[in-house]
Structure formats: C-alpha cells, structure tokens
Amino acid sequence: MASFAFPTVYLVCISLLVGFCSAEDPSVNYEFVVSYITASPLGVPQQVIAINGHFPGPVINTTTNNYVVVNVRNKLDEDFLFTWAGIQQRRSSWQDGVPGTNCPIPPKWNWTYNFQVKDQVGSFFYFPSLNFQRASGGYGGFIINNRNIIPIPFATPDGDITLMIGDWYTRNHTALRRTLNGGKDLGMPDGVLINGKGPYQYNTTLVPDGIDYETINVHPGKTYRIRVSNVGVSTSLNFRIQNHNLLLAEAEGSYTVQQNYTSLDIHVGQSYSFLVTMDQNASSDYYIVASARFVNESIWQRVTGVAILRYSNSKGKASGPLPDPPNDQFDKTFSMNQARSIRWNVSASGARPNPQGSFRYGSINVTEVYVLKNKAPEMVDGKRRTTLSGISFLNPRTPIRLADQYKVKGVYKVDFPTRPLTGPPQMATSIINGTYRGFMEVILQNNDTKMQSYHMNGYAFFVVGMDFGDWTENSRGTYNKWDGIARATTQVFPGAWTAILISLDNVGVWNLRTENLDTWYLGQETYVKVVNSEVNNKTELPMPDNALFCGALSKYQKPEDISLAISITLRGKGSKLLFTLLMTICAFISISS
Ligand SMILES: *[C@@H]1O[C@H](CO)[C@@H](O)[C@H](O)[C@H]1NC(C)=O
Ligand SMILES: *[C@@H]1O[C@H](CO)[C@@H](O)[C@H](O)[C@H]1NC(C)=O
Ligand SMILES: *[C@@H]1O[C@H](CO)[C@@H](O)[C@H](O)[C@H]1NC(C)=O
Ligand SMILES: *[C@@H]1O[C@H](CO)[C@@H](O)[C@H](O)[C@H]1NC(C)=O
Ligand SMILES: *[C@@H]1O[C@H](CO)[C@@H](O)[C@H](O)[C@H]1NC(C)=O
Ligand SMILES: *[C@@H]1O[C@H](CO)[C@@H](O)[C@H](O)[C@H]1NC(C)=O
Ligand SMILES: *[C@@H]1O[C@H](CO)[C@@H](O)[C@H](O)[C@H]1NC(C)=O
Ligand SMILES: *[C@@H]1O[C@H](CO)[C@@H](O)[C@H](O)[C@H]1NC(C)=O
Ligand SMILES: *[C@@H]1O[C@H](CO)[C@@H](O)[C@H](O)[C@H]1NC(C)=O
Ligand SMILES: *[C@@H]1O[C@H](CO)[C@@H](O)[C@H](O)[C@H]1NC(C)=O
Ligand SMILES: *[C@@H]1O[C@H](CO)[C@@H](O)[C@H](O)[C@H]1NC(C)=O
Ligand SMILES: *[C@@H]1O[C@H](CO)[C@@H](O)[C@H](O)[C@H]1NC(C)=O
Numbered sequence: 001m002a003s004f005a006f007p008t009v010y011l012v013c014i015s016l017l018v019g020f021c022s023a024e025d026p027s028v029n030y031e032f033v034v035s036y037i038t039a040s041p042l043g044v045p046q047q048v049i050a051i052n053g054h055f056p057g058p059v060i061n062t063t064t065n066n067y068v069v070v071n072v073r074n075k076l077d078e079d080f081l082f083t084w085a086g087i088q089q090r091r092s093s094w095q096d097g098v099p100g101t102n103c104p105i106p107p108k109w110n111w112t113y114n115f116q117v118k119d120q121v122g123s124f125f126y127f128p129s130l131n132f133q134r135a136s137g138g139y140g141g142f143i144i145n146n147r148n149i150i151p152i153p154f155a156t157p158d159g160d161i162t163l164m165i166g167d168w169y170t171r172n173h174t175a176l177r178r179t180l181n182g183g184k185d186l187g188m189p190d191g192v193l194i195n196g197k198g199p200y201q202y203n204t205t206l207v208p209d210g211i212d213y214e215t216i217n218v219h220p221g222k223t224y225r226i227r228v229s230n231v232g233v234s235t236s237l238n239f240r241i242q243n244h245n246l247l248l249a250e251a252e253g254s255y256t257v258q259q260n261y262t263s264l265d266i267h268v269g270q271s272y273s274f275l276v277t278m279d280q281n282a283s284s285d286y287y288i289v290a291s292a293r294f295v296n297e298s299i300w301q302r303v304t305g306v307a308i309l310r311y312s313n314s315k316g317k318a319s320g321p322l323p324d325p326p327n328d329q330f331d332k333t334f335s336m337n338q339a340r341s342i343r344w345n346v347s348a349s350g351a352r353p354n355p356q357g358s359f360r361y362g363s364i365n366v367t368e369v370y371v372l373k374n375k376a377p378e379m380v381d382g383k384r385r386t387t388l389s390g391i392s393f394l395n396p397r398t399p400i401r402l403a404d405q406y407k408v409k410g411v412y413k414v415d416f417p418t419r420p421l422t423g424p425p426q427m428a429t430s431i432i433n434g435t436y437r438g439f440m441e442v443i444l445q446n447n448d449t450k451m452q453s454y455h456m457n458g459y460a461f462f463v464v465g466m467d468f469g470d471w472t473e474n475s476r477g478t479y480n481k482w483d484g485i486a487r488a489t490t491q492v493f494p495g496a497w498t499a500i501l502i503s504l505d506n507v508g509v510w511n512l513r514t515e516n517l518d519t520w521y522l523g524q525e526t527y528v529k530v531v532n533s534e535v536n537n538k539t540e541l542p543m544p545d546n547a548l549f550c551g552a553l554s555k556y557q558k559p560e561d562i563s564l565a566i567s568i569t570l571r572g573k574g575s576k577l578l579f580t581l582l583m584t585i586c587a588f589i590s591i592s593s
Pocket of ligand 9: 414434435436
C-alpha cells in the first residue's frame with residue numbers, strides 16, 4: 001500500500017509546488033457542495049438545487065487575472081456541470097462546462113474547475129448547464145473586478161449588490177423536463193424570484209401570507225452598484241426600482257455610455273450593472289420590481305417579483321401599487337429602441353489600460369457570414385423539437401472537444417449551413433467551422449412568436465444591429481459600426497433579427513445557443529469550432545489532468561482520485577501552512593527514498 005501512495009504524494013507535491021512557484025497571479029478558491037434542499041420560495045415546498053446549502057449560491061468574487069479554482073461536489077442524483085455565463089474561458093473550452101466540451105460530473109463525484117479570468121471585468125453568473133437544472137436553482141453571481149491600476153469610469157460605489165432575477169415554477173426541473181419530453185409547452189410560470197425569494201406581499205389578494213422576500217438595506221445619499229442577471233427559464237423581465245433612476249454603467253463586461261432609465265428590459269441570460277443613488281426622502285421603503293414583459297398583465301400578474309429597498313432612515317413600509325411597467329404589450333418598438341440605446345463607452349478602459357473601444361470592429365473585414373434562423377417548436381423525427389436553421393441539435397455522447405483530442409471519428413459533422421436549410425427539419429450533431437482569427441458575422445433571425453436570447457460561450461460579440469422583419473444584405477447599412485456593445489447575450493425580438501460580429505480569437509469548441517431554457521433543451525443550439533492549425537499551448541491550453549471521460553472514451557476514466565480531491569480541499573484553506581507542510585513532506589520523501 002505504502003509504495004502505492006508515494007507516486008500520488010509526489011505528484012501532489014510537484015503539482016502544488018509548481019502551482020505555488022508560478023502563481024504570479026493569485027488564485028481564489030471555492031468549495032461548492034451541490035445538493036437538494038427543500039425550500040418554499042412561492043409558499044409551496046419543493047426541491048431546490050442549493051450550493052453549500054444556499055439558494056442562490058455564493059457570489060464568486062474575482063479580479064482580472066485571478067485563477068479561479070472551484071471544487072464541485074455533486075450530491076444530486078443526476079449528472080452535473082457548471083457553466084460560466086459570459087466568462088470567456090480564454091484558451092480553455094475544457095473548463096466551459098457544457099456537454100459539447102466536458103463530460104458531466106457523475107453523482108457523488110468531486111471535480112475541480114481551474115481557470116484564469118482574463119481580459120474581462122464586469123458582472124456575470126454561473127449556472128448548472130445540464131438536464132434543465134437551472135429551473136431548480138444552482139445559480140449565483142460571478143464578479144470580475146478591475147485591477148487597482150486600471151480606473152473604472154465612475155466613482156467607486158458605496159456598496160455592491162447582486163440580484164439574481166428569474167421566472168420560477170413550483171414544479172421542479174424533472175417535472176418540467178417531463179412536460180417538454182411529452183411534447184407540451186411549460187405554460188405560464190408561477191412567479192418571479194429575486195435572489196431565490198418570492199414577492200413581498202404588496203397585495204394580499206395576489207401574494208399569500210408568509211412568503212420570505214428579499215430586502216436590500218441601504219444608506220441615504222449613497223450610490224450602490226446593483227448587478228442584475230436574469231437567470232430564469234424563459235421570461236423577459238422589466239426591472240425597476242420605485243422612485244429611483246437606474247444609471248446603466250455596464251453590460252456583461254462592457255462599460256456603457258452612462259444613461260438613466262426608469263426601467264430596463266432584461267432578457268434571459270443577460271446581466272447589467274446599474275449605479276443607483278439613494279436620493280429619496282425615505283418616507284417609506286421602496287419596491288424593487290421584476291415583472292414579465294410583453295404579456296397580458298391581468299393574466300400574468302403573479303409573474304412579478306417584488307423585493308424591498310430599505311433606507312436606514314426609512315419611516316415605514318412600502319405600500320400602494322407597484323411602479324408602472326411600460327404599457328406596450330403589443331408594440332415592441334419601445335423595447336427595441338431601448339436595446340439600441342445601450343452603447344459602448346469607447347473611451348473607458350476595460351480590463352487592460354487601453355480604452356475598450358480601441359478595437360475598431362467596424363473597420364475589420366468580415367470573413368464568414370452565417371444566418372441562423374429559429375422557428376416555433378415543430379415535429380422532428382416524431383418529437384416536438386426546436387431548430388436552428390432547420391437543424392435540431394443532438395448532443396453527442398462523446399464531447400466534441402474530447403473526441404478531437406482522442407481522434408474519435410463520427411461524433412459530429414462540421415457542416416452547419418451558412419443559410420437556413422429549406423427542406424424538412426432534421427436532427428443532427430452539426431457544428432460551425434470557425435476560422436481562427438476570422439471575423440464572423442452572424443445574423444440571428446427569430447421566426448418564433450416569443451423573444452429569444454442568444455448566447456455564445458468563450459466570447460463577447462459586438463451587437464451591431466437589430467430590426468423587425470427579415471434581414472437582407474441591405475440591412476447592413478443600418479449597422480452600428482462604432483459603439484455597439486460587446487457582450488455575450490443578446491435578445492432577438494420575435495419576427496425580427498439581430499446581427500452580431502465575432503472576432504474568432506479564442507481557440508476551442510464553443511456553444512452558441514438560445515439561453516431560453518425550454519427552447520435550448522429542445523435543440524436550438526450548435527457549436528463553433530475554432531481551430532489553430534498550428535497546435536500550441538499559447539493558443540489553447542492542454543487538456544487538464546483531471547479531465548473526465550465518457551461516451552466512446554469511458555474506458556479512460558479512472559475511479560475518482562480521492563488524494564487529489566483532498567489536496568485541493570486543503571489548498572483552499574490556510575495555503576501558507578499547507579505549503580510549509582508540503583515542503584516538509586516532500587523533503588522527507590526525497591530524503592527517505
Ligand atoms: C420532482 O418533482 C416530482 C413530482 O413532480 C417528484 O416526484 C420528484 O421527487 C422531484 N424530484 C426532485 C429531484 O426534486
Ligand atoms: C470582492 O472582493 C474584494 C476584495 O478582494 C472586496 O473589496 C469586494 O468588496 C468584494 N465584493 C463583493 C461584492 O463581495
Ligand atoms: C466614458 O468613460 C470615460 C472614461 O472613464 C468617462 O470619463 C466618461 O464619463 C464616460 N462617458 C459616459 C457618457 O459614460
Ligand atoms: C390587489 O390585486 C387585485 C387583483 O388584481 C386588485 O383587484 C386589487 O385592487 C388589488 N388591491 C390593492 C389594495 O391594490
Ligand atoms: C441620472 O439621474 C440622477 C438622479 O437620480 C441624476 O443625479 C443624474 O445626473 C442622472 N445622470 C444622467 C447621466 O442623466
Ligand atoms: C417624500 O417623497 C414623497 C414621494 O416623492 C412625497 O410624496 C412626500 O411628500 C415626501 N415627504 C417629505 C417629508 O418630503
Ligand atoms: C387580458 O386578459 C383579460 C382576461 O382574460 C382580458 O379580459 C383582456 O381583454 C386581455 N387584454 C388584452 C389587451 O388582451
Ligand atoms: C478590407 O477589404 C477591402 C477590399 O475588399 C480592402 O481594400 C481593405 O484593405 C480590407 N481591410 C482590411 C483591414 O483588411
Ligand atoms: C474549416 O475551414 C478551414 C478554412 O477556414 C478549412 O481549411 C477546413 O478544411 C475547414 N474544415 C472543415 C471540416 O470543413
Ligand atoms: C416567419 O417566416 C415567414 C416566412 O418568411 C413569414 O411569413 C412570417 O411572418 C415569419 N414569422 C415571424 C414571427 O417572424
Ligand atoms: C503543452 O504543455 C504540455 C504540458 O503542460 C506539454 O506536455 C506539451 O508538450 C505542450 N505542447 C506544446 C505543443 O507545447
Ligand atoms: C470531495 O471534496 C470534499 C470537500 O469538499 C472532501 O471532503 C471529500 O473527501 C471529497 N470526496 C472525494 C470522494 O474525493
């Protein structure tokens with residue numbers, strides 16, 4: 001036994017010492033135990049996915065260049081993966097946490113993500129990417145702060161508040177999955193949660209007694225950075241704070257031209273930072289509202305999240321009606337104009353000292369164009385599915401990136417069409433061939449009657465245009481070639497298009513999908529494979545030692561390595577002590593062997 005243990009200890013010593021020595025950039029460590037808890041956010045007990053017993057999970061708080069180490073212990077009865085919405089995972093789709101790149105973490109297993117956050121600052125979130133689990137929780141905020149030497153384009157806020165908003169069903173994710181598998185629509189959600197909590201009882205008819213609601217405590221005269229992410233299943237939400245202006249400052253890692261909004265539409269998967277000044281007289285508390293957008297308010301009344309903003313000198317409870325949402329159920333022009341008004345501040349610095357707009361995307365020649373069209377769910381091979389350009393994506397048993405690494409043939413095809421297919425819809429594992437260092441134009445054409453959000457992993461793209469109707473070549477004349485926002489999630493209005501430009505500088509295999517959980521689950525996604533023909537560690541990091549195996553590569557999977565899990569656990573705590581301890585052990589081993 002002892003002779004067996006030595007190589008393992010050696011390995012741990014070496015890897016840890018190397019880790020310590022080359023760690024110019026500090027690492028931040030998180031231990032995430034993922035389990036079910038029983039919670040009743042809307043007054044109905046249900047099983048919710050918690051992290052370390054909390055729902056939502058902790059906010060991951062990092063600074064540009066940090067190494068982020070997250071040890072995940074899956075205590076669910078299902079496979080699990082975290083994905084990091086908007087975190088670019090530069091050079092490492094190995095850490096991206098979607099089924100096209102990573103094998104799942106089986107129940108009862110530990111797995112450790114280890115990646116560097118680079119060239120980004122801003123507000124993002126993480127969530128479970130498999131099996132519809134996000135509908136049961138398991139999400140949390142993810143902040144990347146600027147390094148001290150890089151200024152931010154506003155005064156340092158007096159506080160930093162993260163709000164996760166999203167529609168919510170009292171049915172759990174397995175029940176919702178069953179509904180979709182049965183060919184049915186999910187129907188209207190049962191409510192909207194704010195930080196995992198139900199609505200404040202602003203109306204005794206509409207909100208039952210005993211619901212726990214979120215309270216945000218503030219001081220008069222101070223300015224707070226409020227980061228808001230829509231982590232819900234599929235509902236666009238209008239966000240507003242009674243009597244307070246929302247000064248928009250950041251969208252998914254880009255500083256915006258700062259403008260006041262009384263309310264902002266936040267679509268599924270999107271994140272924003274607002275600077276909110278507590279400039280009211282605190283005659284009462286104030287409502288924080290997130291309500292369903294583009295719906296008949298009298299039917300959808302219950303799909304409204306309400307939290308409380310409480311000044312330290314507040315004179316009483318919030319009362320009266322909620323602040324009004326935009327009154328335009330059938331006219332989405334206001335909302336689209338609002339989206340267009342969100343501009344990049346091209347003179348503000350981003351993660352690096354140079355101004356963020358110094359990358360002049362408008363003058364770069366496009367190398368490839370894809371028109372991706374989605375439709376309402378339809379029958380494909382006898383199942384109710386969604387499609388992208390006529391193809392309903394079939395997740396491979398062997399992740400694409402892993403199949404490439406081990407030269408497994410026949411897992412997928414790099415034949416995604418540049419224009420929507422016109423024939424009958426089909427199921428396929430068909431992905432896009434992205435040219436490394438190319439500049440790709442993607443037109444997202446939404447032929448469904450519901451709003452769709454599109455997200456790309458590994459990248460921030462430039463949102464250069466959106467309009468109603470069908471995109472044509474002439475539509476390019478309307479593109480914003482100067483200060484379109486760079487972000488990872490854009491809305492595409494029903495019966496409308498959105499055009500994005502992507503600089504393909506991040507090697508790997510990257511998921512391009514709708515962020516609406518139901519349409520994503522039914523197949524509205526693909527991957528973009530970006531290959532540098534000259535393989536090297538500068539453009540893509542090697543496969544991590546702890547990579548999991550599955551599908552055609554299952555045979556390579558070793559039983560869970562407990563020693564590694566323990567060393568990583570220890571590493572999270574008192575690292576100096578551990579360093580000394582390890583030095584001693586390593587020295588001892590080298591002497592005695
Ligand atoms: C989900 O809900 C169903 C009832 O609809 C229940 O049988 C099942 O145990 C629940 N599963 C989880 C994981 O919460
Ligand atoms: C994040 O961590 C920094 C210190 O590294 C701290 O100053 C800041 O307040 C933290 N932010 C949040 C939102 O916890
Ligand atoms: C843009 O950023 C610059 C540089 O930080 C800042 O001075 C300016 O106020 C910002 N402009 C707007 C409109 O937000
Ligand atoms: C509560 O909501 C109901 C249903 O919309 C409405 O009829 C009633 O006027 C509301 N009550 C108050 C006090 O606003
Ligand atoms: C935004 O509104 C606040 C008041 O809430 C005001 O002080 C500020 O000047 C406004 N900023 C802009 C850029 O309009
Ligand atoms: C406080 O503000 C509210 C709403 O703006 C106003 O109705 C009220 O008169 C103000 N109270 C005081 C004491 O200024
Ligand atoms: C909203 O729904 C109510 C109740 O079903 C209905 O009476 C009303 O006409 C609807 N409003 C619109 C604008 O469709
Ligand atoms: C873009 O293409 C045009 C002609 O098609 C060419 O003149 C120009 O130099 C190219 N620009 C860049 C930046 O490559
Ligand atoms: C992908 O595109 C590159 C050129 O950008 C080409 O060399 C390569 O053969 C293509 N791969 C496939 C599988 O089509
Ligand atoms: C979908 O596309 C068809 C054919 O182009 C068009 O007639 C229809 O209006 C579109 N519907 C939506 C909601 O975009
Ligand atoms: C990449 O790095 C790994 C070790 O981290 C090394 O084994 C491999 O040879 C390197 N590959 C190249 C092409 O440099
Ligand atoms: C998984 O990690 C936990 C700490 O989070 C540790 O206590 C446990 O021993 C690990 N389990 C295995 C099987 O490695």
